[in-house]
Amino acid sequence: MKNQWIHIFSGTVKVKLTGKGIERFLNQLTKNGVSIWNVRKHGSEAVTFYVNLQDVKKLRIPARDSNCKIRFLERAGGPFFLSKLWTNSGFFIGACLFLGLIMLLSNMVWGIEIRGANPATEHHIRKELDKMGISVGKMQFSIDNVESVQRELTDKIGALTWIGVELKGTTYHFQVVEKSEPKKAEVIGPRHLIAKRKAAIVKIFVEKGEPVVKVNDYVLPGQLLVSGLYGNEDDMKTVAASGEILGETWYSTKVELPLKSTFQVFNGSEKRKYSLKIAGRTLPVWGFGDPDFKEYETEVNDHPIKFFKWELPLMVEKKTLREREEVTRIYSREEAVESAKELARKDIKNHLPENAIIKGEKILHQSIENDKVKLTTHFTIIEDIAVGQPISQGD
Amino acid sequence: MAKKWGQYVRKWMTQKMDLPQDVMMDLPRITMIGQVHIYIENHRGLLAFSDGEVRLMIKHGQLLVKGKAFVIKTILPEEILLEGKIDQVIYIND
Numbered sequence: 001m002k003n004q005w006i007h008i009f010s011g012t013v014k015v016k017l018t019g020k021g022i023e024r025f026l027n028q029l030t031k032n033g034v035s036i037w038n039v040r041k042h043g044s045e046a047v048t049f050y051v052n053l054q055d056v057k058k059l060r061i062p063a064r065d066s067n068c069k070i071r072f073l074e075r076a077g078g079p080f081f082l083s084k085l086w087t088n089s090g091f092f093i094g095a096c097l098f099l100g101l102i103m104l105l106s107n108m109v110w111g112i113e114i115r116g117a118n119p120a121t122e123h124h125i126r127k128e129l130d131k132m133g134i135s136v137g138k139m140q141f142s143i144d145n146v147e148s149v150q151r152e153l154t155d156k157i158g159a160l161t162w163i164g165v166e167l168k169g170t171t172y173h174f175q176v177v178e179k180s181e182p183k184k185a186e187v188i189g190p191r192h193l194i195a196k197r198k199a200a201i202v203k204i205f206v207e208k209g210e211p212v213v214k215v216n217d218y219v220l221p222g223q224l225l226v227s228g229l230y231g232n233e234d235d236m237k238t239v240a241a242s243g244e245i246l247g248e249t250w251y252s253t254k255v256e257l258p259l260k261s262t263f264q265v266f267n268g269s270e271k272r273k274y275s276l277k278i279a280g281r282t283l284p285v286w287g288f289g290d291p292d293f294k295e296y297e298t299e300v301n302d303h304p305i306k307f308f309k310w311e312l313p314l315m316v317e318k319k320t321l322r323e324r325e326e327v328t329r330i331y332s333r334e335e336a337v338e339s340a341k342e343l344a345r346k347d348i349k350n351h352l353p354e355n356a357i358i359k360g361e362k363i364l365h366q367s368i369e370n371d372k373v374k375l376t377t378h379f380t381i382i383e384d385i386a387v388g389q390p391i392s393q394g395d
Numbered sequence: 396m397a398k399k400w401g402q403y404v405r406k407w408m409t410q411k412m413d414l415p416q417d418v419m420m421d422l423p424r425i426t427m428i429g430q431v432h433i434y435i436e437n438h439r440g441l442l443a444f445s446d447g448e449v450r451l452m453i454k455h456g457q458l459l460v461k462g463k464a465f466v467i468k469t470i471l472p473e474e475i476l477l478e479g480k481i482d483q484v485i486y487i488n489d
Contacts, residue, residue, distance in 0.1 A: 040467075049467070
Protein backbone atom coordinates (compact mmCIF):
# COMPACT_ATOMS: atom_id res chain seq x y z
CA MET A 1 0.00 0.00 0.00
CA LYS A 2 1.31 3.40 -0.90
CA ASN A 3 1.25 6.41 1.23
CA GLN A 4 -1.69 8.36 0.04
CA TRP A 5 -0.64 11.86 0.97
CA ILE A 6 2.00 11.69 -1.74
CA HIS A 7 -0.82 12.07 -4.25
CA ILE A 8 -1.55 15.53 -2.91
CA PHE A 9 1.50 16.83 -4.74
CA SER A 10 0.84 15.27 -8.09
CA GLY A 11 -2.87 16.11 -7.97
CA THR A 12 -5.95 13.99 -7.59
CA VAL A 13 -9.27 13.83 -9.37
CA LYS A 14 -12.61 12.64 -8.05
CA VAL A 15 -14.37 10.55 -10.67
CA LYS A 16 -18.03 9.66 -10.86
CA LEU A 17 -18.86 6.48 -12.69
CA THR A 18 -22.42 5.66 -13.75
CA GLY A 19 -23.79 2.71 -15.65
CA LYS A 20 -23.72 -1.05 -15.53
CA GLY A 21 -20.69 -3.21 -15.02
CA ILE A 22 -19.03 -0.91 -12.57
CA GLU A 23 -17.22 -3.75 -10.86
CA ARG A 24 -15.76 -5.01 -14.10
CA PHE A 25 -14.55 -1.54 -14.87
CA LEU A 26 -12.86 -1.26 -11.49
CA ASN A 27 -11.19 -4.66 -11.95
CA GLN A 28 -9.96 -3.54 -15.33
CA LEU A 29 -8.46 -0.39 -13.81
CA THR A 30 -6.63 -2.23 -11.05
CA LYS A 31 -5.24 -4.68 -13.58
CA ASN A 32 -3.94 -1.77 -15.62
CA GLY A 33 -2.13 -0.50 -12.57
CA VAL A 34 -4.29 2.49 -11.84
CA SER A 35 -4.41 3.09 -8.14
CA ILE A 36 -7.86 4.13 -6.99
CA TRP A 37 -9.08 4.85 -3.52
CA ASN A 38 -12.07 5.89 -1.49
CA VAL A 39 -14.51 4.00 -3.67
CA ARG A 40 -18.03 4.79 -2.54
CA LYS A 41 -21.31 3.56 -3.90
CA HIS A 42 -24.13 6.00 -4.53
CA GLY A 43 -27.39 4.22 -5.21
CA SER A 44 -27.30 1.17 -7.42
CA GLU A 45 -25.58 2.40 -10.54
CA ALA A 46 -23.21 5.12 -9.48
CA VAL A 47 -19.86 5.07 -7.78
CA THR A 48 -17.31 7.73 -6.95
CA PHE A 49 -13.61 7.28 -6.44
CA TYR A 50 -10.33 9.16 -6.58
CA VAL A 51 -7.49 8.64 -9.03
CA ASN A 52 -4.15 10.24 -9.60
CA LEU A 53 -4.03 13.05 -12.08
CA GLN A 54 -1.51 11.22 -14.27
CA ASP A 55 -3.75 8.13 -14.31
CA VAL A 56 -6.72 10.00 -15.71
CA LYS A 57 -5.69 9.19 -19.29
CA LYS A 58 -5.72 5.49 -18.49
CA LEU A 59 -9.45 5.70 -17.74
CA ARG A 60 -10.33 6.36 -21.35
CA ILE A 61 -9.78 3.03 -22.99
CA PRO A 62 -11.55 0.88 -20.35
CA ALA A 63 -14.38 3.40 -20.35
CA ARG A 64 -14.86 3.02 -24.08
CA ASP A 65 -15.13 -0.75 -23.75
CA SER A 66 -17.63 -0.65 -20.91
CA ASN A 67 -21.11 0.75 -20.63
CA CYS A 68 -20.10 3.27 -18.03
CA LYS A 69 -19.98 7.01 -18.21
CA ILE A 70 -17.29 9.00 -16.54
CA ARG A 71 -17.60 12.45 -15.02
CA PHE A 72 -14.92 14.31 -13.20
CA LEU A 73 -16.19 16.00 -10.07
CA GLU A 74 -13.37 17.51 -8.07
CA ARG A 75 -9.83 18.45 -8.74
CA ALA A 76 -7.40 18.84 -5.89
CA GLY A 77 -3.71 18.86 -5.09
CA GLY A 78 -0.54 20.24 -6.62
CA PRO A 79 -1.21 21.60 -10.10
CA PHE A 80 -4.81 22.55 -9.30
CA PHE A 81 -3.69 24.27 -6.14
CA LEU A 82 -1.13 26.21 -8.11
CA SER A 83 -3.60 27.33 -10.72
CA LYS A 84 -5.96 28.36 -7.95
CA LEU A 85 -3.13 30.27 -6.38
CA TRP A 86 -2.51 31.94 -9.70
CA THR A 87 -6.09 33.09 -10.05
CA ASN A 88 -6.07 34.30 -6.47
CA SER A 89 -2.62 35.83 -6.76
CA GLY A 90 -4.20 39.26 -6.78
CA PHE A 91 -4.94 38.95 -3.09
CA PHE A 92 -1.45 37.80 -2.37
CA ILE A 93 0.13 40.60 -4.37
CA GLY A 94 -2.20 43.02 -2.65
CA ALA A 95 -1.17 41.80 0.77
CA CYS A 96 2.50 42.06 -0.16
CA LEU A 97 2.01 45.56 -1.52
CA PHE A 98 0.15 46.53 1.62
CA LEU A 99 2.95 45.28 3.86
CA GLY A 100 5.48 46.97 1.63
CA LEU A 101 3.58 50.22 1.76
CA ILE A 102 3.29 50.10 5.53
CA MET A 103 7.01 49.40 5.74
CA LEU A 104 7.77 52.27 3.39
CA LEU A 105 5.58 54.66 5.33
CA SER A 106 7.01 53.46 8.65
CA ASN A 107 10.45 54.49 7.45
CA MET A 108 9.50 57.97 6.35
CA VAL A 109 9.78 61.19 8.24
CA TRP A 110 6.30 62.26 9.15
CA GLY A 111 6.90 65.13 11.46
CA ILE A 112 9.45 67.62 12.66
CA GLU A 113 8.85 69.13 16.04
CA ILE A 114 10.95 71.92 17.35
CA ARG A 115 10.54 72.92 20.95
CA GLY A 116 12.10 75.68 22.97
CA ALA A 117 13.07 77.93 20.08
CA ASN A 118 11.71 81.37 19.27
CA PRO A 119 10.05 81.71 15.84
CA ALA A 120 13.12 83.18 14.15
CA THR A 121 15.42 80.41 15.30
CA GLU A 122 12.80 77.83 14.49
CA HIS A 123 12.55 79.14 10.96
CA HIS A 124 16.30 79.08 10.71
CA ILE A 125 16.44 75.50 11.96
CA ARG A 126 13.78 74.41 9.51
CA LYS A 127 15.63 75.97 6.61
CA GLU A 128 18.84 74.31 7.70
CA LEU A 129 17.03 70.96 8.03
CA ASP A 130 15.63 71.35 4.52
CA LYS A 131 19.15 71.80 3.23
CA MET A 132 20.25 68.69 5.09
CA GLY A 133 17.42 66.76 3.49
CA ILE A 134 15.28 66.38 6.56
CA SER A 135 11.72 67.23 5.66
CA VAL A 136 8.36 65.55 5.85
CA GLY A 137 8.13 62.70 3.34
CA LYS A 138 11.82 61.91 3.14
CA MET A 139 13.03 58.37 3.71
CA GLN A 140 14.93 57.86 6.91
CA PHE A 141 17.65 55.91 5.10
CA SER A 142 18.73 59.02 3.26
CA ILE A 143 19.21 60.90 6.52
CA ASP A 144 22.34 60.72 8.59
CA ASN A 145 22.11 59.41 12.09
CA VAL A 146 20.87 61.55 14.92
CA GLU A 147 24.30 62.40 16.31
CA SER A 148 25.61 63.86 13.09
CA VAL A 149 22.41 65.85 12.57
CA GLN A 150 22.92 67.27 16.02
CA ARG A 151 26.55 68.13 15.31
CA GLU A 152 25.76 69.74 12.01
CA LEU A 153 22.97 71.86 13.45
CA THR A 154 25.07 73.12 16.34
CA ASP A 155 27.85 73.96 13.91
CA LYS A 156 25.69 75.79 11.43
CA ILE A 157 23.35 77.73 13.66
CA GLY A 158 25.16 80.15 15.88
CA ALA A 159 22.15 81.01 17.99
CA LEU A 160 22.07 77.54 19.50
CA THR A 161 23.81 76.55 22.65
CA TRP A 162 22.62 73.04 22.49
CA ILE A 163 20.12 71.08 20.45
CA GLY A 164 18.81 67.69 21.37
CA VAL A 165 17.82 65.57 18.39
CA GLU A 166 15.66 62.54 18.89
CA LEU A 167 13.96 60.28 16.44
CA LYS A 168 10.77 58.90 17.89
CA GLY A 169 9.09 56.60 15.42
CA THR A 170 8.57 58.75 12.37
CA THR A 171 8.94 62.13 14.05
CA TYR A 172 12.07 64.12 14.68
CA HIS A 173 12.02 65.98 17.96
CA PHE A 174 14.35 68.91 18.40
CA GLN A 175 14.85 70.30 21.86
CA VAL A 176 16.51 73.68 21.54
CA VAL A 177 18.42 75.71 24.08
CA GLU A 178 19.15 79.18 22.81
CA LYS A 179 22.06 81.32 23.78
CA SER A 180 20.02 84.49 24.23
CA GLU A 181 17.82 83.22 26.95
CA PRO A 182 17.09 85.90 29.54
CA LYS A 183 19.34 85.42 32.51
CA LYS A 184 17.88 85.26 35.90
CA ALA A 185 18.79 88.30 37.94
CA GLU A 186 21.34 87.15 40.43
CA VAL A 187 20.86 88.12 43.98
CA ILE A 188 24.18 89.41 45.08
CA GLY A 189 25.02 89.96 48.69
CA PRO A 190 27.17 92.85 49.88
CA ARG A 191 30.60 92.62 48.34
CA HIS A 192 33.78 94.41 47.37
CA LEU A 193 35.35 94.31 43.97
CA ILE A 194 38.95 93.19 43.92
CA ALA A 195 41.53 92.77 41.20
CA LYS A 196 41.95 89.31 39.76
CA ARG A 197 45.46 89.91 38.40
CA LYS A 198 48.10 92.55 38.30
CA ALA A 199 47.19 95.41 36.02
CA ALA A 200 47.38 99.09 35.34
CA ILE A 201 43.94 100.69 35.60
CA VAL A 202 42.79 102.21 32.35
CA LYS A 203 39.17 103.07 32.98
CA ILE A 204 36.90 102.97 36.00
CA PHE A 205 33.18 102.71 35.77
CA VAL A 206 31.44 102.11 39.05
CA GLU A 207 27.72 101.42 39.35
CA LYS A 208 27.60 100.88 43.07
CA GLY A 209 30.19 101.22 45.78
CA GLU A 210 33.10 103.47 46.61
CA PRO A 211 36.07 103.39 44.20
CA VAL A 212 39.36 103.10 46.02
CA VAL A 213 41.76 103.22 43.06
CA LYS A 214 42.39 105.78 40.35
CA VAL A 215 43.21 105.56 36.66
CA ASN A 216 46.85 104.65 36.00
CA ASP A 217 47.16 102.99 39.40
CA TYR A 218 49.06 99.76 39.43
CA VAL A 219 47.19 97.02 41.25
CA LEU A 220 48.15 93.59 42.46
CA PRO A 221 45.90 90.56 42.46
CA GLY A 222 43.53 90.62 45.43
CA GLN A 223 43.82 94.39 45.87
CA LEU A 224 40.60 96.22 46.72
CA LEU A 225 39.22 98.19 43.79
CA VAL A 226 35.73 99.19 44.77
CA SER A 227 34.61 99.07 48.37
CA GLY A 228 31.18 97.88 49.30
CA LEU A 229 31.22 99.94 52.48
CA TYR A 230 30.28 103.58 52.50
CA GLY A 231 29.11 106.26 54.89
CA ASN A 232 30.98 107.74 57.81
CA GLU A 233 32.70 105.63 60.38
CA ASP A 234 29.80 105.54 62.83
CA ASP A 235 27.18 104.61 60.33
CA MET A 236 28.67 102.17 57.82
CA LYS A 237 26.41 100.76 55.13
CA THR A 238 27.16 97.78 53.01
CA VAL A 239 26.28 97.43 49.36
CA ALA A 240 26.95 94.96 46.60
CA ALA A 241 29.63 96.79 44.69
CA SER A 242 29.35 96.50 40.94
CA GLY A 243 31.01 98.06 37.99
CA GLU A 244 33.65 97.60 35.36
CA ILE A 245 37.29 98.25 36.04
CA LEU A 246 39.25 97.97 32.83
CA GLY A 247 42.89 97.31 33.35
CA GLU A 248 45.87 96.76 31.17
CA THR A 249 47.21 93.30 31.77
CA TRP A 250 50.15 91.43 30.36
CA TYR A 251 50.43 87.93 29.11
CA SER A 252 53.17 86.07 27.41
CA THR A 253 52.70 82.95 25.38
CA LYS A 254 55.13 80.45 23.94
CA VAL A 255 54.35 78.88 20.62
CA GLU A 256 56.19 76.10 18.85
CA LEU A 257 55.52 75.33 15.22
CA PRO A 258 57.32 72.72 13.15
CA LEU A 259 58.36 73.84 9.67
CA LYS A 260 57.45 70.51 8.22
CA SER A 261 54.35 68.68 9.29
CA THR A 262 52.42 65.79 7.89
CA PHE A 263 48.78 65.11 8.43
CA GLN A 264 46.10 63.03 6.95
CA VAL A 265 43.26 64.37 4.88
CA PHE A 266 40.44 62.91 2.85
CA ASN A 267 40.82 63.71 -0.78
CA GLY A 268 37.15 63.36 -1.61
CA SER A 269 37.08 60.11 -3.52
CA GLU A 270 34.89 57.56 -1.85
CA LYS A 271 33.09 54.32 -2.46
CA ARG A 272 29.73 53.41 -1.06
CA LYS A 273 28.50 49.97 -0.22
CA TYR A 274 24.98 49.05 0.68
CA SER A 275 23.97 45.82 2.29
CA LEU A 276 21.02 44.27 4.02
CA LYS A 277 21.54 42.87 7.49
CA ILE A 278 19.18 40.05 8.38
CA ALA A 279 19.46 38.84 11.96
CA GLY A 280 23.17 39.54 12.12
CA ARG A 281 24.01 38.23 8.67
CA THR A 282 25.04 40.66 6.00
CA LEU A 283 23.79 40.42 2.46
CA PRO A 284 25.53 42.83 0.08
CA VAL A 285 23.12 44.62 -2.21
CA TRP A 286 25.08 47.29 -4.00
CA GLY A 287 28.74 48.17 -4.25
CA PHE A 288 30.94 45.12 -4.51
CA GLY A 289 34.64 44.55 -4.47
CA ASP A 290 37.47 46.44 -2.89
CA PRO A 291 37.92 50.13 -3.56
CA ASP A 292 40.54 51.34 -6.02
CA PHE A 293 42.48 53.06 -3.27
CA LYS A 294 44.59 51.52 -0.55
CA GLU A 295 44.45 53.96 2.33
CA TYR A 296 40.94 54.53 3.46
CA GLU A 297 38.69 54.93 6.42
CA THR A 298 35.37 53.18 6.79
CA GLU A 299 32.25 54.77 8.11
CA VAL A 300 29.34 52.48 8.86
CA ASN A 301 25.79 53.69 9.18
CA ASP A 302 23.04 51.30 10.18
CA HIS A 303 19.44 52.13 9.46
CA PRO A 304 16.99 49.73 11.07
CA ILE A 305 13.85 49.05 9.06
CA LYS A 306 10.72 49.69 11.02
CA PHE A 307 7.27 48.24 10.80
CA PHE A 308 4.92 50.62 12.52
CA LYS A 309 6.79 51.33 15.71
CA TRP A 310 8.63 48.05 15.90
CA GLU A 311 12.10 47.60 14.57
CA LEU A 312 12.45 44.57 12.37
CA PRO A 313 15.58 42.42 12.62
CA LEU A 314 16.41 43.96 9.27
CA MET A 315 18.90 46.71 8.72
CA VAL A 316 20.12 48.70 5.79
CA GLU A 317 23.82 49.13 6.24
CA LYS A 318 25.59 51.91 4.42
CA LYS A 319 29.36 51.73 4.33
CA THR A 320 31.32 54.68 3.09
CA LEU A 321 34.97 54.11 2.31
CA ARG A 322 36.84 57.39 2.06
CA GLU A 323 40.28 57.62 0.60
CA ARG A 324 42.88 58.99 2.95
CA GLU A 325 45.94 60.89 1.84
CA GLU A 326 48.97 62.03 3.65
CA VAL A 327 49.80 65.65 3.05
CA THR A 328 53.10 67.25 3.95
CA ARG A 329 53.07 70.96 4.66
CA ILE A 330 56.34 72.81 4.48
CA TYR A 331 56.56 76.40 5.63
CA SER A 332 59.18 78.85 4.59
CA ARG A 333 60.65 80.83 7.49
CA GLU A 334 58.52 83.90 6.96
CA GLU A 335 55.35 81.86 6.60
CA ALA A 336 56.22 79.90 9.69
CA VAL A 337 56.69 83.02 11.80
CA GLU A 338 53.48 84.50 10.47
CA SER A 339 51.43 81.43 11.29
CA ALA A 340 53.12 81.10 14.66
CA LYS A 341 51.95 84.63 15.44
CA GLU A 342 48.45 83.77 14.35
CA LEU A 343 48.61 80.70 16.56
CA ALA A 344 49.74 82.77 19.50
CA ARG A 345 46.85 85.18 19.00
CA LYS A 346 44.38 82.33 18.89
CA ASP A 347 45.95 80.84 21.96
CA ILE A 348 45.64 84.02 23.97
CA LYS A 349 42.04 84.56 22.87
CA ASN A 350 41.15 81.19 24.28
CA HIS A 351 42.29 82.32 27.70
CA LEU A 352 40.48 85.64 27.68
CA PRO A 353 36.85 86.61 28.16
CA GLU A 354 35.04 87.66 25.03
CA ASN A 355 35.03 91.39 25.60
CA ALA A 356 38.81 91.64 26.11
CA ILE A 357 40.80 93.63 23.56
CA ILE A 358 44.32 92.90 22.42
CA LYS A 359 45.99 96.28 22.65
CA GLY A 360 49.42 95.33 21.52
CA GLU A 361 51.72 92.45 20.90
CA LYS A 362 55.46 92.24 20.97
CA ILE A 363 57.69 89.38 20.02
CA LEU A 364 60.16 88.86 22.81
CA HIS A 365 62.02 85.95 21.41
CA GLN A 366 62.10 84.17 18.09
CA SER A 367 64.26 81.25 17.09
CA ILE A 368 64.36 78.48 14.55
CA GLU A 369 65.89 75.28 15.82
CA ASN A 370 65.59 71.70 14.68
CA ASP A 371 63.11 72.68 11.98
CA LYS A 372 60.90 74.32 14.57
CA VAL A 373 59.90 77.91 15.03
CA LYS A 374 59.85 79.00 18.68
CA LEU A 375 58.07 82.21 19.42
CA THR A 376 57.54 84.00 22.71
CA THR A 377 55.03 86.78 22.38
CA HIS A 378 54.09 89.40 24.90
CA PHE A 379 50.52 90.64 24.73
CA THR A 380 49.05 93.76 26.23
CA ILE A 381 45.39 93.20 26.92
CA ILE A 382 42.64 95.44 28.15
CA GLU A 383 40.09 93.51 30.14
CA ASP A 384 37.77 93.74 33.07
CA ILE A 385 39.82 92.84 36.11
CA ALA A 386 37.13 93.19 38.76
CA VAL A 387 35.81 90.18 40.64
CA GLY A 388 33.45 90.17 43.57
CA GLN A 389 34.50 89.40 47.12
CA PRO A 390 31.68 89.02 49.62
CA ILE A 391 31.81 91.11 52.79
CA SER A 392 31.29 88.90 55.75
CA GLN A 393 28.64 90.33 58.03
CA GLY A 394 30.61 89.58 61.16
CA ASP A 395 33.13 92.37 60.51
CA MET B 396 -5.62 -35.54 -12.14
CA ALA B 397 -2.30 -33.61 -12.43
CA LYS B 398 -3.83 -30.54 -10.76
CA LYS B 399 -5.10 -32.51 -7.83
CA TRP B 400 -1.79 -34.21 -7.42
CA GLY B 401 0.00 -30.84 -7.44
CA GLN B 402 -2.30 -29.61 -4.76
CA TYR B 403 -1.62 -32.61 -2.68
CA VAL B 404 2.11 -32.02 -2.92
CA ARG B 405 1.67 -28.43 -1.82
CA LYS B 406 -0.46 -29.37 1.13
CA TRP B 407 2.07 -31.92 2.18
CA MET B 408 4.89 -29.39 1.83
CA THR B 409 3.20 -26.77 3.91
CA GLN B 410 2.52 -29.26 6.62
CA LYS B 411 5.95 -30.76 6.66
CA MET B 412 8.00 -27.63 6.03
CA ASP B 413 5.91 -25.25 8.11
CA LEU B 414 5.38 -22.74 5.31
CA PRO B 415 2.56 -20.16 5.45
CA GLN B 416 -0.50 -21.55 3.81
CA ASP B 417 -1.61 -18.40 2.05
CA VAL B 418 1.61 -18.31 0.05
CA MET B 419 1.70 -21.96 -0.84
CA MET B 420 -1.92 -22.60 -1.49
CA ASP B 421 -3.15 -19.28 -2.93
CA LEU B 422 -5.65 -18.79 -0.18
CA PRO B 423 -6.94 -15.36 0.73
CA ARG B 424 -5.35 -13.75 3.78
CA ILE B 425 -7.86 -11.70 5.66
CA THR B 426 -6.93 -9.17 8.30
CA MET B 427 -9.69 -7.49 10.28
CA ILE B 428 -9.38 -4.62 12.64
CA GLY B 429 -12.45 -4.89 14.82
CA GLN B 430 -15.50 -4.29 12.71
CA VAL B 431 -14.01 -1.26 11.08
CA HIS B 432 -11.45 -2.46 8.57
CA ILE B 433 -11.06 -5.59 6.56
CA TYR B 434 -7.97 -6.18 4.50
CA ILE B 435 -8.07 -9.01 2.01
CA GLU B 436 -5.02 -10.21 0.11
CA ASN B 437 -4.96 -12.71 -2.71
CA HIS B 438 -8.38 -11.98 -4.14
CA ARG B 439 -9.10 -12.41 -7.82
CA GLY B 440 -11.25 -9.38 -8.55
CA LEU B 441 -14.34 -7.51 -7.50
CA LEU B 442 -17.64 -9.10 -8.35
CA ALA B 443 -20.14 -6.80 -6.72
CA PHE B 444 -19.86 -3.70 -4.65
CA SER B 445 -22.55 -1.79 -2.84
CA ASP B 446 -23.06 0.03 0.44
CA GLY B 447 -23.85 -3.09 2.39
CA GLU B 448 -22.24 -5.91 0.47
CA VAL B 449 -18.97 -6.68 -1.22
CA ARG B 450 -18.47 -9.81 -3.24
CA LEU B 451 -14.96 -10.87 -4.14
CA MET B 452 -13.65 -13.61 -6.35
CA ILE B 453 -11.16 -15.92 -4.66
CA LYS B 454 -9.34 -19.03 -5.79
CA HIS B 455 -12.05 -21.48 -4.85
CA GLY B 456 -15.37 -19.70 -4.93
CA GLN B 457 -16.33 -16.29 -3.56
CA LEU B 458 -15.99 -14.22 -0.46
CA LEU B 459 -18.98 -12.21 0.68
CA VAL B 460 -18.60 -9.40 3.16
CA LYS B 461 -21.76 -7.95 4.63
CA GLY B 462 -22.13 -4.83 6.70
CA LYS B 463 -22.92 -1.12 6.44
CA ALA B 464 -21.49 2.00 4.82
CA PHE B 465 -18.73 0.32 2.86
CA VAL B 466 -15.99 2.36 1.26
CA ILE B 467 -13.14 0.77 -0.66
CA LYS B 468 -10.12 2.57 0.72
CA THR B 469 -7.69 1.02 -1.72
CA ILE B 470 -7.96 -1.53 -4.42
CA LEU B 471 -5.02 -3.20 -6.10
CA PRO B 472 -5.00 -6.27 -8.37
CA GLU B 473 -4.65 -8.68 -5.44
CA GLU B 474 -5.41 -6.56 -2.39
CA ILE B 475 -8.39 -4.66 -1.14
CA LEU B 476 -8.90 -2.55 1.96
CA LEU B 477 -12.49 -2.12 2.93
CA GLU B 478 -13.80 0.29 5.52
CA GLY B 479 -17.23 0.39 7.09
CA LYS B 480 -19.10 -1.61 9.66
CA ILE B 481 -18.55 -5.27 8.98
CA ASP B 482 -21.17 -7.72 10.19
CA GLN B 483 -20.37 -10.96 8.38
CA VAL B 484 -17.69 -12.56 6.30
CA ILE B 485 -19.03 -15.50 4.37
CA TYR B 486 -17.25 -18.06 2.15
CA ILE B 487 -19.29 -19.28 -0.72
CA ASN B 488 -17.93 -22.50 -2.18
CA ASP B 489 -19.00 -23.61 -5.60
